[in-house]
Amino acid sequence: MAPESPESPESTGKNRATAAAILPLVGGPDNITSIAHCMTRLRLALRDRSLVQDEALKALPAVLGVVEDDTYQIVLGPGAVARITPEFEALVEEGRSAGAPAPHPVTADELAAQGAALKEARKVRNATPVKLMLRRVANIFVPLIPALIGCGIIAGLNGLLTNFGQLPTVVPALAAIASGFMSLIAVFVGHNTAKEFGGTPILGGAIAAVIVFPGVEKITAFGTELRPGQGGVLGALAAALLGVYVEKRCRRLVPEALDVLVTPTVTVLVPGLVTLYGLMFLAGEASAAIGTFADRLLSTGGAFAGLVLGGLFLPLVMLGLHQALIPIHTTLIEQSGHTVLLPILAMAGAGQVGAALAVHCRLPRNRSLRATIRSALPAGFLGIGEPLIYGVSLPLGRPFVTACIGGAAGGAFVGLCNQLGTAFGSTAIGPSGWALFPLLDGSSGLGVTVAVYAGGLLTGYLAGFAATYFFGFTDRMLADLNTDPDPDGGPDTPDPVTGPPKEPALT
Template identity: 85%
Template sequence: MSPDKNRATAAAILPLVGGPDNITSIAHCMTRLRIGLRDRGLVQDEALRALPAVMGVVEDDTYQIVLGPGAVARVTPEFEALVEEGRAQPAAAPPVTAPPVTAGELQARGAALKEAQKARNASPFKLLLRRVANIFVPLIPALIGCGVIAGLNGMLTNLGLLPGVVPALAAMASGFMSLIAVFVGYNTAKEFGGTAILGGAVAAIIVFPGVAKITAFGLELRPGQGGVLGALAAALLAVYVEKWCRRWVPDALDVLVTPTLTILVSGLVTLFGLMFLAGQASAAIGTFATWLLSHGGAFAGLVLGGLFLPLVMLGLHQALIPLHTTLIEQSGHTVLLPILAMAGAGQVGAAIAVYCRLPRNGSLRGTIKSALPAGFLGVGEPLIYGVSLPLGRPFVTACVGGAAGGAFVGLFNQLGASFGSTAIGPSGWALFPLLDGTAGMGPTIAIYGGGLAVGYLVGFVATYFFGFTQQMLTDLNTDPDPDPAAPPAPEPSKAPVLA
């Protein structure tokens, strides 16, 4: 997308979310522009969904506009600039906007479902999970880049090629991971209202080589012990110590005493408590994941693959990032991500089945055609919110496809062909460059590709035969503006009656 198109997309979005004065915060993750709103009622949902660059919208703690990987990182700065420019201009009469574009009954159902989910999702526990996710989401681009370089480095090492380049690639791939605790500490303090650099300073203690000279609980500490979990806990403690100091330390001494006490108190607790405890927790996560897939791989894969789409629907999937990151720290890859990626395969298969079953619904078929490329690359929100979730049954059958693909990958893990992803973020076809396993690259790629194929096939078959009732087919297989390339619809009396 060219710079002009990026700015045009941002300019099209801004008035539909209430203009600059209605924006309280702007951020983005891998695929979504996340906006804080003063007045939710000023947002024109259907008009937003009708924009060519918008794949869907998600209602959560922030208003999230799905733009897709890459595009969101380019549109967000333009959107921020337009908001700043709009706030700097004198107030003017509100512009006359075109009436909202109606995208159809399915999108209205999807919006209603998201509103209900938002209300159910406001529990303190789920809000805490989202805050934890906000700590790790900004790290994903670096995790992806370093993961791809690590995969390239491994391939060159195995093939014996470019031996002079391999050490340089190893440094690029490992440098960020060796200091990831510092970035986690920085983001944790920032997210929970502390001074970000103090959170990073406390977390840096964990990766300092000199901790190897310190004994806690009768054992010598190891640099990096506790990893991202220890960094998160240490920085959170630093936030509370800092806030206590801000309340009680006189203003004249604050600049000297507060940072000193924050690092001193939090650092001592980290060295003589948190590093050991977080290290034990991290080891337990790795041990459990390995045991789960080696002893119950097929069943575990079925459950994980089948339940992941609902987590994505609820916006809670990013709460798994600390677990993935911990596994990558320990073994170089996360065995969970390839299994969870099968949920996207089931979603793609289900969407293709919907496309085939509703040949006269040009509007829905157009949505599917525009969202499928992103779906193959693992971006599932457009298909979830634009197709399967509003329809109901196809969402369930998509989960069935994800469960089948997860069981396939889990079975091979159980048989000894363990593999995972060297980074988090991508899934679908985009995960191939990040795969790493004990059985070699060839078998690893074949198993993952086989899992995707199973997910596509089962998601398609389950949706085609069980995703619609007769009434659904009658109601949905019409469109006032049908796809001109669509074949004639079958006679209703000849369509099979589905339960």
């Protein structure tokens, strides 16, 4: 995450008040086993899911929605989550130090009555092998996003300076800074993979380091000489997974007196040899196939491919599964310097913004909802979709579908331009919307690339707005929603914790 600017006492107090309001609603300090956050969500691992008061939590003005996954995820929005999380962590530690009991204790009978059915349903719904694997792979790559963003922006700046012939002495330094992380990203992937799957993280990194070691060019596998970095993040992922398997086997079979010597040696040696004489070649072929498929997909069927990708991305964001695309984006960036898929997927956010603007126009009397839209739109223009998804379109239902239509239209526009020869992509992953402009890179020149991407955003805005304005509401929805939730009172200053009452139709 980017470094935070100093906050005023008033802002700090508001963040702490929000954290204090959330804590008892998730079962208190004793119910929390781990705390983390991504760009928009506070992610909590809970001992007992039944202690969470979902409806009261969703009613907090700072909470834009919740997502139940392998962790309990509270959507707070960009910026806010990075400021609220430290306050939340501090309150949890204070509560544990004071020996505070859970604010909402329940008896064993109550737990059985309230939680058994919920836990079983959640287990059946979320524990499919494919979903679990996608989420675990996402957990490997999510911590890498801040470095990918920073290095991608520096790479874009370096490209501008190179094109305009400015600061020739600075360009090599910027190139080194931008490329350093990407040249070693396999090591970080190996480290995180071992950590996620229960191995020793440093051993996972040591195994993956074989892939980027310059000396591999002296080794021949499958009749060809290896190249440093061949196989990239896919090879690192496979190598570290093999390392975890070998390490766990060694822990069970090796006597304790020899474990400290034998287990690390075998864990690095066996997967290292397999990586050199098999995985690097196979992962390299798989990476090349991904790049070739993406290029051909957009060059031959760009409009249709863009339509499908742009239209389906919002549901992936809603389910939290969009993170599973990170390995594909990273592989494309490793190969060609940019990912051609991200500008198309970014059109989903444009459709969401257009839909939200249409809701704002169609419900002129609903001050509460219009205020929510106005507060979430800046993040929406920057490509952060959760505030508008969970605060506006998804609770309303039909506007979420029409937002997907807007994303499909924008994706089709960008895909068509790719099909016609204006191929471009993003040098990093993470940003979207307007924030993606500094990261654009293409073969047709910066001006054309920016114009095409801007045209796609405009298409998404207009299509999302039109689809929502004309088809996003039934007559009954308009009658129920187009009312003032507080007809007698003015817009009072909301309390930082409780806030103004929320519109019942949106819950």
